[in-house]
Amino acid sequence: MVRILENKIYDITIVGAGPVGLFTATYALMRQAKTQVIESLSEVGGQVTALFPAKQIYDVPGYFKISGTDLISNLKEQTDFFKPEIHLNETVERFEKDDDGIFHIQTNQRTTLSRSIILATGVGAFEPRKLRVENAADFENKSLFYSVPDILMFKDKNVIIAGGGDSAADWTIELSKVAKKVTLVHRRDQFRALESSINKIKDLANVEILTPYMIDGLEHQNGQTQIRLKRSRTKDEYQTLLADALIVNYGFKTDSSVQKKWNLETIHNQIKVDSTQQTSIKGVYAIGDNAYQEGCVDLIACGFGQAPIAINHALETIYPEKRQPTHSTQLMKNFNIE
Structure with a gap:
């Protein structure tokens, strides 16, 4: 003892x-x-x-x-x-x-x-499941977040939320009330979140849903973060988005x-x-x-x-x-x- x-x-x-x-x-x-x-x-x-x-x-x-x-x-x-x-x-x-x-x-x-x-x-x-991008740590607590300590941090911002569960859906709805625009990105066409939440999101004027995409890279660009998205199950189909903040909700x-x-x-x-x-x-x-x-x-x-x-x-x-x-x-x- x-x-x-x-x-x-x-x-x-x-x-x-x-x-x-x-x-x-x-x-x-x-x-x-x-x-x-x-x-x-x-x-x-x-x-x-x-x-x-x-x-x-x-x-x-x-x-x-x-x-x-x-x-x-x-x-x-x-x-x-x-x-x-x-x-x-x-x-x-x-x-x-x-x-x-x-x-x-x-x-x-x-x-x-x-x-x-x-x-x-x-x-x-x-601990949160983190974004598996090589330089993700350089963006953490600057423009990359795994939780939302204060919703007003994102007031009038362009925000991207990554995830397909209830947490991602809930934050999309909540942040749409203060953010300039919210983009919900999920690697599948089907969401794990409640169907009622997804239907509500589809009716929000300042919210866009992008599926099936996964985050493939991050870069700094003129005070914002450039996020490269790769279309799931394709070889070389990409698109890029500019955002003030990226919130990753992959669970924990x-x-x-x-x-x-x-x-x-x-x-x-x-x-x-x-x-x-x-x-x-x-x-x-x-x-x-x-x-x-x-x-x-x-x-x-x-x-x-x-x-x-x-x-x-x-x-x-x-x-x-x-x-x-x-x-x-x-x-x-x-x-x-x-």
Whole structure:
């Protein structure tokens, strides 16, 4: 066992600070559990912050629509009231349970102690699938982007979006509201995105669809980017476009190698859980996209619902003699709210 760098024993350690992880921290702290959050990225928000901060989300209860940025901002404001202990840029590498039932959690920075663990890691470590053009790195974060941190960056610009899935279609629709022109490029004639989205795109006056083309080269030209397109399944049929910005939405690739070291039972690369969200290791819970539970779908709303189940079961197991209310109106009586 690695040397312990702190003596504090947490009731709950939450791994992951995406939307589900943040709400889990809120409810755990509302239950007055000694709680810490460990996040491998440099900021909270998980996939929402990294991949689609400006995208509108329509399946979060209480909101007809809300942008990813606003959702994370609201969740963080809610969590911050309880003064959470969040450790960023820290990766959980492994954990072991000692004879007293305490988990020794080893990260890339320390070893910490906890009576239970809740894994809210989503799909694991991830990064966008990048454009396979030799000099693409020279354009990244200048005129080539893999996410949209601020939709107003593209106001009155000529924008090209590459991709055929829901993300590419959604960004085409959203950016058409501020951009001068949007061109959607896909290597196939058929899109993977919802048919209703593609039909909507076809009705937009400032949007052009180019299929079947793939990006073959990038060049700088008079402050813009010249994009060479090659027609799919042809030998030498090309065309070029000038754009102020290129957004590539080829999806993302995940790395679950760290999760495999945790020795948890899995189904279809997800962590198997029971009705209490407990995994094959007693005291370790999984919620959100990384948890496999028959009938559950990968929605933020599902993860929100799983969080109180895991927390309440964990605390009942840790403190069987302690009976505490679980409704927010009763729990918040313990806090000074004006």
